[in-house]
Amino acid sequence: MLSKFHLFAVWVLVISNGAAGFWALVALRLPQFRSNLLWLLTGVAQSWVFVQLTAATFHFNASGSSPESFHVFYGVLSAVTVAVLYSYNKQMSRYRYALYGWGGLFIMGLGIRALVLL
DSSP, X not given: OHHHHXXXXXXXXXXXXXXXXXXXXXXXXXXXXXXXXXXXXXXXXXXXXXXXXXXXXXXXXXXXXXOOHHHHHHHHHHHHHHHHHHHTTTTTGGGHHHHHHHHHHHHHHHHHHHHHTO
């Protein structure tokens, strides 16, 4: 059960962060796409990283198996990326759409890479 949820959660992470990142980059160039819904999606997508990490921790503790070391690395790096994006939010307010656009796509890429290593 946890294994299936972990797999489902990584797909939610990849799709939601990819969509939020792409939307933010479109909004960077086309101001009519700027809305509060973008930030809601970005917040949910990036919060999902921590849901995924929690599910992964429970899954690997319950199954007794150990994941590949780089799989764990990509998961932890995703959480660190969310923290870095949030910490630069105020300082980079002028470039917020670019920051969260490229950041969302980066998190998506980390999720895809972790998925390949499952």
